[in-house]
Amino acid sequence: MGVQKIGLAKEVESPENPGALEKRVALTPEDVGHLVAAGLDVAVEEGAGEGIGFSDAEYAIAGASLETHDELYAGKDMVIKFKGPSLESIDKMAEGTILFCMAHFSSYPDRAKMLEDHKITVLAMEEILESPKVQTDEEILGRTAMAEALAPFIATGVMNKLKINVLDWNPLLRYAIRRAGNRDPKSLSVVQSSLAFNDLSDVGPDCLYIYDGSAFKDSHKILSKLKAKKTHLFDIAEFISEQGEESIEVYREDHNPFDFGLRRIQCLHETGMAGARYGVKLLSKGKPHKAVKDIKALVLGYGNVAQGAIRELFDQGVREIHILGRKLTQADAILPYLEGADLIVNGAEQPPELRGKNFLITNDHLKHSLEEGSVVIDLVGGSETNRSPVEPVIACTFLTDPHFVQDGVYVSALWGWPMLGMMKESAVTYSSLIKDVLIGHEKIAILEPKDYPKGVERALVCGPF
Numbered sequence: 124m125g126v127q128k129i130g131l132a133k134e135v136e137s138p139e140n141p142g143a144l145e146k147r148v149a150l151t152p153e154d155v156g157h158l159v160a161a162g163l164d165v166a167v168e169e170g171a172g173e174g175i176g177f178s179d180a181e182y183a184i185a186g187a188s189l190e191t192h193d194e195l196y197a198g199k200d201m202v203i204k205f206k207g208p209s210l211e212s213i214d215k216m217a218e219g220t221i222l223f224c225m226a227h228f229s230s231y232p233d234r235a236k237m238l239e240d241h242k243i244t245v246l247a248m249e250e251i252l253e254s255p256k257v258q259t260d261e262e263i264l265g266r267t268a269m270a271e272a273l274a275p276f277i278a279t280g281v282m283n284k285l286k287i288n289v290l291d292w293n294p295l296l297r298y299a300i301r302r303a304g305n306r307d308p309k310s311l312s313v314v315q316s317s318l319a320f321n322d323l324s325d326v327g328p329d330c331l332y333i334y335d336g337s338a339f340k341d342s343h344k345i346l347s348k349l350k351a352k353k354t355h356l357f358d359i360a361e362f363i364s365e366q367g368e369e370s371i372e373v374y375r376e377d378h379n380p381f382d383f384g385l386r387r388i389q390c391l392h393e394t395g396m397a398g399a400r401y402g403v404k405l406l407s408k409g410k411p412h413k414a415v416k417d418i419k420a421l422v423l424g425y426g427n428v429a430q431g432a433i434r435e436l437f438d439q440g441v442r443e444i445h446i447l448g449r450k451l452t453q454a455d456a457i458l459p460y461l462e463g464a465d466l467i468v469n470g471a472e473q474p475p476e477l478r479g480k481n482f483l484i485t486n487d488h489l490k491h492s493l494e495e496g497s498v499v500i501d502l503v504g505g506s507e508t509n510r511s512p513v514e515p516v517i518a519c520t521f522l523t524d525p526h527f528v529q530d531g532v533y534v535s536a537l538w539g540w541p542m543l544g545m546m547k548e549s550a551v552t553y554s555s556l557i558k559d560v561l562i563g564h565e566k567i568a569i570l571e572p573k574d575y576p577k578g579v580e581r582a583l584v585c586g587p588f
Contacts, residue, residue: 146174256384265298395431429470
């Protein structure tokens, strides 16, 4: 019943790993040890972890056997790897083998057809979701606090005229940002609290400043100056102190959990951080005299990937980060933001039916709206059959050639952003999540594919056979 023999494969050259520069292994020795302790027979391909510092000896100590490339794929109930398989490895797997990997079926349809023809059951890591959705107290507090702050503006019908500024960034404020973005304000920005009052762009009765009084250091006494100009202020810490426990209780009573939540196996926040970090690096080439603090930065979207980019830009000292939601990324709304923009980071996903039809950043934007030397970072990516919301990106770039220049604009859409400077750290994160899906919460290692829970069943993109 379920899985008995698991093979942990080494990452080799494959359609999404040209040059075999992806070195991450899907499971660390420590997590392999947990699988062995749970009664699973784990074989590890020789050299699988060497690219990020895990030796064969460590896997052997953890209780795994070591096998060659050819041996690894034969006679296994499940083969686990990080990226999708090389084409030659598909022939090595027996019918009914479960391939557990980042499958990206819509981006590689020819390989998908090969797997189907060989009757390989494919479980796509990127498609496994929480079920039901988990909402933390912190998330609820951020959402309900922002809802309270916006209530007067919604009641009076002036949300579309409101300029929202979030002073600083922290994990609590990121949930407030998401709530604000969903309400379509006139503008939404994250602003460094170290700015002097005269450096603030938005002041007056059509502006709202949100801050966390438990962490905010008003070194320039800007709050009193904003208040004197009839600018609206809202302290999330004060809301939590006075209404926090009640707001959590009421929210949970009124909101049944959604059937599906976030991806279970992901480094979305790290993806945003790595992309924004590379964008700043590229900008130093395109506009070498531009100080980081003075960058005009746009982040499209406000989900987990985009929040990673916002955090990175904030940590690097960018004074004001403009966040563009659905309304502000429409063709007639985005043009004023593109004027003078130095760095545009796209973290906005689109539904499948809009892929290849609706582009948020277009070729025309690069040609006519963006200055030479500007940078566009696409965190969403895509392929010819599953296009990115950034029109110049026909397909993802790779570590072999991570960016290209079009009409004087630097563009990058790296496949696997955390590989840039976060390879081992992200591998450890992924490994822990994979292990938990196998023997933790979902316990799929003891189940037949037909019995997988809802959040995992939806990730069976091929089979089960």
